[in-house]
Amino acid sequence: MVKRTSRDIRTANRYEVLRQIIAESPTSRQELAAATGLSLATVATLVGELLDLRMLTEVGFEDSAGGRPRGLVAVNAAGGALIGVDIAETYVRAELFDLGLNVLARAAEHMRPGESRPEQVVGHVTTAVGSVVAQAGIEGARVLGVGVSVPGQVDRVTGVAEYAPNWDWHDVPLLDLLTEHIAYPLHLDNPLRACAVAELWFGAARGHANAVVVNLGTGVGAGLVIGGGVHRGVSNSAGEWGHTTLVLDGRLCHCGNHGCVETYVGAPGIMLNLRELDPGGALLHPEDQTATVDALARGVAAGDPVAVKVVRDTARYLGAGISDLVNLLNPEIVVLSSWVAATLGEPLVAEVREAVARHALKRPLAATEIVLSPIPGDPVCLGAATFALEGALSSVTQRSSAARRGAPVPLKPV
Amino acid sequence: MVKRTSRDIRTANRYEVLRQIIAESPTSRQELAAATGLSLATVATLVGELLDLRMLTEVGFEDSAGGRPRGLVAVNAAGGALIGVDIAETYVRAELFDLGLNVLARAAEHMRPGESRPEQVVGHVTTAVGSVVAQAGIEGARVLGVGVSVPGQVDRVTGVAEYAPNWDWHDVPLLDLLTEHIAYPLHLDNPLRACAVAELWFGAARGHANAVVVNLGTGVGAGLVIGGGVHRGVSNSAGEWGHTTLVLDGRLCHCGNHGCVETYVGAPGIMLNLRELDPGGALLHPEDQTATVDALARGVAAGDPVAVKVVRDTARYLGAGISDLVNLLNPEIVVLSSWVAATLGEPLVAEVREAVARHALKRPLAATEIVLSPIPGDPVCLGAATFALEGALSSVTQRSSAARRGAPVPLKPV
Known part of the structure; x- marks a missing residue:
């Protein structure tokens, strides 16, 4: 059964309003209504919810040429902190990050091969999460959540890393393992979804109903924005464009297949x-992807014919693979990320x-x-x-609807 | 700007209710609510609209063990006629068709090559449309609309057949040409969308939020069902899976590219x-796709090793191409059509x-x-x-909302 609920719409509208406020603060409810296409009444309700959550704050009134002055709202940057983790x-x-998604602290851990x-x-x-909290000097209670991106295919509900091909991980209960060490609410997904959400909220896909975010790293894949939201598929594994067959019987891929896009345009493929x-x-x-790709970039800048040719060859493979996405999905924009x-x-x-x-x-x-x-x-x-922000918004909704029903409102311990 | 409206939801819900009634008539509002997951109040409103339109009819009451008897509704098959045209x-x-989508009359015109x-x-x-109306012996006024499927890429708004590769059509104003001869409301789109909508309303994709309908004919493509609706892309050209590169530098395709899926699994590709x-x-x-594919089917049934091998080779290409769709879109079901x-x-x-x-x-x-x-x-x-049915439902909505606003209600002349 396909159940469409007005709650899905409300969640999407809440995201849309918050996105707009993050992009342009301070702003008025009237400007928000104009920018999002939502009614003023809907915007007022959503802004009210976000004020209740202290994600927004009232910041005075707009000068107006006659008529009632318009109240201005802005992101309450200090209203909480969000942590994003990129496991590569x-x-x-x-x-x-603060709630305006400004970076307050960074930490990186190098992992040796193997x-x-x-x-x-x-x-x-x-270690990295502990480091950013310490650097930022904030109380743990202000961390609203930690989003964790892990390569491969992830079950968001159980938090199991079902398959990470580059590490040969199978069914690793990552959420359980992390929960033993990290007390904040945790939200797992993969880098394809992370990049797609980042572009949709803050990057080139903002305001587009149909977009493809092509992720070019060691592994490759595509985050799909369809109908204004991230398309996850029935078991959260959509976007495995890296395992599209580009050359039937071509290079062997670690997925067991031959000729996958990834074997030609992922970092190891580019090295090949x-x-x-x-x-x-x-x-x-050899053995150093980052150094090789850096050398290629410098080579192209210096006009080195080998570097130019390798980038052109790689772009030829990429062009064919991206054309598959353009032909199949007819997106407004293709964003190259990672x-x-x-x-x-x-x-x-x-x-x-x-090449495309x-x-x-x-x-x-012509449309892209x-x-x-x-x-x-x-x-x-x-x-x-x-x-983590989406998670905080949705747990908030559950709390506020429980409150409306008169039920007790349990605050999540952190 | 991504504008999500409650009207989109209402339209989707109206489709869902009508689909359910077409699948199971007679039925009660209570059963409809249970089957669709919509509230009884929503179902009652939508059923009321469909009754007003004479698309449904009241057909008595259900026996009930105590309590108020439940009114039953059914499709008013005689409430109008719909015509579907397949230009291949x-x-x-x-x-x-009647409104229960039962076929009342058929006509076919053969087209010679060239x-x-x-x-x-x-x-x-x-000729074909005139023939089915005459055969069915109905008044023209009862035809609610004609849907026309035309190969290639179609602009639904302007009715221009932008590109039909097998005929080398470019920017043909098909809707204008048809309107000179056919007085019924016309709705143009392409066979990928037609097959996807048919499966979504009446076939294997019913009740699935994510489905792919793979269309195997002279041309090939994929109708995409995403989030419970047909994904059209930003310029209604999504689904061109036939022009996915399967064999880089492979067979020349009429699209100008090399190694497209279509050149291996479309009927001419199978002949090759x-x-x-x-x-x-x-x-x-030679020169007869239908006879060749028929001969292959008979050959496989008879155990002819050449026929078996050709179907296996074709399935190998298809398997790689369909795996691309499975990996990219993570659908619940893949339907092979045409x-x-x-x-x-x-x-x-x-x-x-x-092969997949x-x-x-x-x-x-595992999910598909x-x-x-x-x-x-x-x-x-x-x-x-x-x-045509969707078109009739949406023109109805416009009329009924105009009526609610107290505006005059112009009936579309046919």
Whole structure:
């Protein structure tokens, strides 16, 4: 049964209003209504809820040319803190944000190759979270939640990391392990969703109903924004674009399949593109993805023909794979995110645009644009913190509807 | 700006209630509430609207063990007629339905290769529509609308067939041309959307929030059901899965790209698979897709090793391409539709299931099933008629809200 509820709409509207206030503070209810297309009555109700939660604060009145002065609201940045954790193949990063999603503290833990047992990773996460709370000098009680992005496929309900291909993790009860060390409310999901949520709330996908956030790192995938929300699929594994067959019977992928997009455009795939072109060349740092991609970026900037050719070859694969997404989903925008995209930057994006123009069908091509993520810093941390924000908003709703029904309101201990 | 309205929800709920009544008539408001998850008050309002429109009729009371007897409603099959038109590469079919979506009349026009100028196609559509109205012996005024499915990419608002690759149509003003000959309200879209809507209302996707309807004919594509509705994309061209690159630098496709899924699993692609395996064989009917696919189906049934091998090879390509959809969208169900799927039937589906099991990631694979469309007859005609039904429901809404505002209610002349 497909059950559509007005609660889904209310949640989406609450996000929309808060997004708008975060983007433009202070603002009036009237401006919010105009910007979101919601009625003034709806906006007033939602703003009231957010004021009750101390996520917003009243900040005076707007000068008005006659008529009643309009009350202004702003994000109550000090109303709470959110933590976003990015567990990647080679590092764990944590960032602590205020409610305006400004970074107050950062911590990073390096992980050596092979250092990927669940308890090792949990140790790094615990250290990084402790570090950002200490640095920010805030009381633990003010942390509204911790969003954790973990590679691969994650069951959001049980908190089990079902499959992380680069580590060969299977059914790791990550939420349970983290809960032993971290007392804040925890929200798990994967980097595809984190990047998509970050772009939707704060980046290039803001205000778009249909967007694709292509994540280019060690692994690759696509966060899908459909109908103004993140599309998760029936078991929260949507977006595995990295395992689209691009070259039937092509390179072997760790998923067991051959010719997956990821084997050509993930960082190890790019290293292989380089090795095939220039086996003994100076750009290749065997065993070091970051150094190799950095060297490629510098090489392109310096006009090194090998670097230019490798980026062009990679863009050709990417162009075909992104065209698949454009043809299939007909999005308004394709955003290139994560560290490989950030490092190779505009030269890569320019090549990708040309390749997509050669591959994609005219009608969807004309409707879409391809851009680099405008989010400074780590979009995965930001997106993970946004999960925590969404979680805080939804637990708040449950509390306030319980309160409306006259039930006792248990506050979640942290 | 992403504007979510309660009207979208109301429309979706109206569809859901009508779908349920069409599936199970007679029924009570209470049963409808239980089946749809909507409140009894909402169901009562929606049923009231549909009664006002004479789409439903009251049919007495349910026996009840005490308490107030429950009123029963049923589809008012005679309340209007809907026509669905399937414009394909080799034929034009029209079917006339009552409001219970039972076929009352059918007509088909054969199109010879090359007979694909817009005015020729419009002539066939006009003849077929005239024929089903005459056969059904109904007054024209009872036809609530005509849905027309046209291959390729269609602008639903302007009614322009923007690109039909198999005919090399570019920007054909099809709606304008049809309007010169057909006086009923017309609703244009493409076969991907028609098959998706047919499965969502009446077929294997009923009750699923996330489904993919894979359309296997001369052209191939995927109708996408996401969040309980058809995903059209920003310019109504979503679903062009046929132009996903499966074999980089592979077979040349009429879209200008190489290695598209369609070149391996569309009917001409299957003919090429056969020709490559058995160049002078008896199964191949050059220039006749239908006869060749029929011969393959008979060959598989008879255990002909060439036919078995061709279907297996085709399923291997299909399996890789469908795995891309499973990995990317994480659907609950994949439905194989259109004439090639219907002709090759369960032997094809069995091979496809095996191939997808080899290619797809475990988590999305475990969440999905692959089935043959259960819709008897032409799902494209049924889906196109459903566009007309959706159109009639939405014009009704506009009238009834105009009436509620006290405005005059213009009835659409037919």
